[in-house]
Amino acid sequence: MKKINFDEVFKKYMAWIILLVVLFLFSFTKNFLSFANIVNILSQNSYAIICSLGVAFLMMAGEIDLSVGYIMSLCSVIAGILNVQMGIPAVLSILITIAVGMLLSMLNNFLSELLKLNRFMITVATMSIFQGLSYVISKSVSIRGFSDGFKAIGQSNIGMVPLPVFIMFFLLIICSVLMSKTYFGQYVYALGGNSEAANLAGINVKKMRYIISALAGALIAISAIILTARLGSAHSNTGPGTEFTAITGILLGGISVRGGEGKMTSVFAGVLIISILTNGMQLAGLDTYYQFIAKGIIMLLAIGIDVYNLNRRQIVRKTAK
Amino acid sequence: MSTILKLDNITKLYPGVTALDDVSLSFEQGEVHAIMGENGAGKSTLIKTIGGAIQPNSGTITIGENSFDHLTPSLSSENGIGVIYQEFNLVPSLSVSENVCLGNKLGHKFYKDRKQMNTETKKVLEELGLDIDPDMMVSLLSTGQQQMVEIAKSMIKNCKVLIMDEPTASLSSAETENLLKMVNTLKQKGVTILYISHRLEEVFEISDRISIMRDGHYIKTVNTKDTSRRELIKLMVGRDIGDEYPKRQTRPEEEVVLEVKDLCGQGDENISFQLHKGEVLGVAGLVGAGRTEMAKMIYGYLKKDKGEIYVRGEKKDIRIPAEAIASGIGLIPEDRKREGAFLEYGIDWNIPIMMIKKASNGLFVNRKKTAKIVDKYIKELSIATPSAQQLVRNLSGGNQQKVVVAKTLATEADILIMDEPTRGIDVGAKQEIYNLINDLVAQGKSVLMISSEMEELMGMADRIMVFYEGEVTGFVDRQHFEQNHIMALASGIREAA
Ligand SMILES: Nc1ncnc2c1ncn2[C@@H]1O[C@H](COP(=O)(O)OP(=O)(O)OP(=O)(O)O)[C@@H](O)[C@H]1O
Ligand SMILES: [Mg+2]
Numbered sequence: 001m002k003k004i005n006f007d008e009v010f011k012k013y014m015a016w017i018i019l020l021v022v023l024f025l026f027s028f029t030k031n032f033l034s035f036a037n038i039v040n041i042l043s044q045n046s047y048a049i050i051c052s053l054g055v056a057f058l059m060m061a062g063e064i065d066l067s068v069g070y071i072m073s074l075c076s077v078i079a080g081i082l083n084v085q086m087g088i089p090a091v092l093s094i095l096i097t098i099a100v101g102m103l104l105s106m107l108n109n110f111l112s113e114l115l116k117l118n119r120f121m122i123t124v125a126t127m128s129i130f131q132g133l134s135y136v137i138s139k140s141v142s143i144r145g146f147s148d149g150f151k152a153i154g155q156s157n158i159g160m161v162p163l164p165v166f167i168m169f170f171l172l173i174i175c176s177v178l179m180s181k182t183y184f185g186q187y188v189y190a191l192g193g194n195s196e197a198a199n200l201a202g203i204n205v206k207k208m209r210y211i212i213s214a215l216a217g218a219l220i221a222i223s224a225i226i227l228t229a230r231l232g233s234a235h236s237n238t239g240p241g242t243e244f245t246a247i248t249g250i251l252l253g254g255i256s257v258r259g260g261e262g263k264m265t266s267v268f269a270g271v272l273i274i275s276i277l278t279n280g281m282q283l284a285g286l287d288t289y290y291q292f293i294a295k296g297i298i299m300l301l302a303i304g305i306d307v308y309n310l311n312r313r314q315i316v317r318k319t320a321k
Numbered sequence: 322m323s324t325i326l327k328l329d330n331i332t333k334l335y336p337g338v339t340a341l342d343d344v345s346l347s348f349e350q351g352e353v354h355a356i357m358g359e360n361g362a363g364k365s366t367l368i369k370t371i372g373g374a375i376q377p378n379s380g381t382i383t384i385g386e387n388s389f390d391h392l393t394p395s396l397s398s399e400n401g402i403g404v405i406y407q408e409f410n411l412v413p414s415l416s417v418s419e420n421v422c423l424g425n426k427l428g429h430k431f432y433k434d435r436k437q438m439n440t441e442t443k444k445v446l447e448e449l450g451l452d453i454d455p456d457m458m459v460s461l462l463s464t465g466q467q468q469m470v471e472i473a474k475s476m477i478k479n480c481k482v483l484i485m486d487e488p489t490a491s492l493s494s495a496e497t498e499n500l501l502k503m504v505n506t507l508k509q510k511g512v513t514i515l516y517i518s519h520r521l522e523e524v525f526e527i528s529d530r531i532s533i534m535r536d537g538h539y540i541k542t543v544n545t546k547d548t549s550r551r552e553l554i555k556l557m558v559g560r561d562i563g564d565e566y567p568k569r570q571t572r573p574e575e576e577v578v579l580e581v582k583d584l585c586g587q588g589d590e591n592i593s594f595q596l597h598k599g600e601v602l603g604v605a606g607l608v609g610a611g612r613t614e615m616a617k618m619i620y621g622y623l624k625k626d627k628g629e630i631y632v633r634g635e636k637k638d639i640r641i642p643a644e645a646i647a648s649g650i651g652l653i654p655e656d657r658k659r660e661g662a663f664l665e666y667g668i669d670w671n672i673p674i675m676m677i678k679k680a681s682n683g684l685f686v687n688r689k690k691t692a693k694i695v696d697k698y699i700k701e702l703s704i705a706t707p708s709a710q711q712l713v714r715n716l717s718g719g720n721q722q723k724v725v726v727a728k729t730l731a732t733e734a735d736i737l738i739m740d741e742p743t744r745g746i747d748v749g750a751k752q753e754i755y756n757l758i759n760d761l762v763a764q765g766k767s768v769l770m771i772s773s774e775m776e777e778l779m780g781m782a783d784r785i786m787v788f789y790e791g792e793v794t795g796f797v798d799r800q801h802f803e804q805n806h807i808m809a810l811a812s813g814i815r816e817a818a
């Protein structure tokens with residue numbers, strides 16, 4: 001009995017344990033554990049963590065979306081057109097951009113419902129459409145000259161802490177509460193664990209899928225806005241690749257590709273693991289192409305952990321019988 | 322007594338199938354009402370319309386005072402209907418209390434109150450006399466416990482009518498007994514119970530009335546105490562089928578076709594036995610006693626730690642199922658959905674899949690040959706389907722099972738391991754499977770038959786091997802078959818004691 005509990009605890013906090021190990025390893029590097037550096041890492045990766053929260057909602061509900069990076073790309077370009085080219089005030093530009101993110105994500109869901117195909121397959125197609133649209137709209141040049149109000153989202157500080165870090169923690173807390181404390185969260189898990197059962201239990205599965213999509217879309221758009229504001233310019237290649245970080249981080253955080261489980265706070269830890277490793281590789285002067293290889297290996301590792309957890313559950317069940 | 326649920330002229334059409342044809346039925350407050358009928362008779366379809374999982378093409382459903390032309394799952398449960406479907410409908414990654422309360426908001430509309438969920442769940446579990454931890458993850462529970470969680474899930478909504486579709490199909494006998502007790506408890510509380518089962522003993526034990534369905538038609542409702550096994554079977558099948566366990570003319574021969582020596586692994590210890598030519602060796606034991614593990618180790622599907630397997634005297638090193646099939650061993654797996662059938666493909670795709678290499682001339686599959694085999698098995702096992710192309714998913718539970726049986730039989734293996742071959746099959750089809758086993762044995766084939774239905778084993782086996790917690794506790798010959806004795810062995814009380 002004790003052993004099973006230990007296993008469960010290990011599983012629950014695995015991402016945090018790995019994060020601690022990674023932190024420990026890097027703590028020998030000069031200045032790594034300084035306040036400034038930690039704030040810097042958090043600030044650089046806020047956008048990726050926020051995006052991951054959105055993707056995590058989808059994955060907990062049992063769906064994988066490949067178009068996330070290009071939704072970000074479109075959002076970034078559209079924000080640029082609104083704020084720079086059309087001169088629309090920052091707040092309104094941001095709101096419209098968020099709405100666009102929600103719509104694109106809901107479009108994926110609509111198509112998946114219409115064609116009775118899972119989101120993964122649908123987004124293989126829409127990914128390409130979004131990519132093309134983004135380049136067409138931006139005429140593949142970068143858009144500069146954002147208003148100060150817009151740039152403040154990514155570049156201002158509150159005290160010593162950058163605004164993106166605040167936004168990130170704020171959203172993390174909201175998402176975490178939503179998943180762990182509310183019926184909505186439980187329904188998301190139910191959808192991922194057994195959507196048929198959810199349907200028969202009287203949960204409006206169709207509506208839930210749209211709500212989850214909208215939520216994910218909003219988070220993805222916010223992520224794109226922060227990234228754009230930080231860079232001070234919008235370009236079609238702003239965003240793509242983030243889905244990779246997100247999915248790896250989420251898997252490291254103990255959320256299954258089959259859906260139905262996981263915690264938002266572990267997603268935070270999972271993404272940080274990757275960020276720190278990437279940061280470390282850059283500091284070590286590793287060539288970009290080697291970094292790709294390393295990231296792929298980390299992805300495999302994350303998937304391995306997922307499978308390992310599944311197998312162990314089956315063993316636990318056998319011995320519990 | 323008053324009528325609590327009434328169905329009028331319900332018709333449900335599927336492409337090529339009339340699943341329900343103008344069915345009218347009514348249920349009285351507080352009765353246990355069994356619904357019986359062959360595979361594909363429309364029982365599950367009927368209760369799905371009551372539960373709101375599907376909508377009928379025409380007809381009305383009246384619950385108490387309210388009439389509906391169709392229901393949705395939430396509408397149905399709001400009106401006091403609780404349904405436990407044939408396929409389990411729990412979310413494995415959620416806890417017991419989260420499952421029990423799923424779709425049912427207690428207290429606050431937005432925030433869930435874990436404490437309240439736990440207390441409410443505990444209360445229901447206690448009322449049902451169950452000792453299950455509300456915080457336990459459902460995937461860690463045994464099948465029997467999961468079934469109880471399903472019941473609790475209905476009870477927490479204070480359902481007035483509880484519908485169970487073959488609830489005992491995958492339960493051990495002890496778990497079955499618990500469930501039947503539970504049904505009685507609920508009845509005492511005034512809950513009306515609709516109970517679907519293919520097991521006559523159970524139905525006789527608990528029901529007040531029995532309604533019979535055949536081919537989508539309602540046939541008749543009888544009072545349980547005024548009817549007999551024979552009459553029921555006749556009503557269901559539409560003809561007199563004679564002996565439930567057909568007599569076998571042949572006897573096992575001396576020759577040993579399969580010998581297992583000291584098989585260990587997957588929780589099993591030192592399993593040794595011999596299977597003779599033309600023999601049906603029954604394997605009894607409680608669910609979880611390690612019988613399936615043994616079967617899968619012999620078949621090369623699960624890894625064994627130790628042990629030797631001899632096929633017709635020759636030592637075989639079977640590491641993967643393909644090697645078992647090549648040695649003439651076939652397995653009919655226990656879990657038809659996961660291990661048996663390719664649900665998304667047609668019957669004509671499924672049946673020949675294991676022998677497709679044999680039915681091909683070098684490169685191309687001989688479709689004429691496979692079509693002939695498919696037709697032969699559809700006829701021999703009377704698989705009820707509008708066409709050979711029908712997707713297995715759309716067949717009724719029992720007919721899916723027949724497809725799985727046919728698929729293994731088509732390999733013409735002469736050592737057949739059958740793991741619960743009649744689970745969820747109706748009496749008529751059961752008898753067909755029994756006849757088939759007799760035919761196979763008469764042709765000189767041998768059968769290792771794992772079953773949790775004691776009666777069936779005693780009716781069919783030449784010898785019974787009894788399992789208890791991964792060990793063989795004894796062998797019983799036909800002349801010494803006696804239920805209590807076998808049950809004792811299955812509960813770990815050894816012969817010597
Ligand atoms: N989704 C579907 N599409 C097409 N046909 C279907 C579908 N569901 C059920 N059927 C058909 O409707 C008929 C009735 O099926 P149902 O599942 O109600 O039978 P049943 O009486 O519950 O049988 P069993 O005892 O085997 O569970 C069967 O012929 C089945 O093939
Ligand atoms: Mg059925």
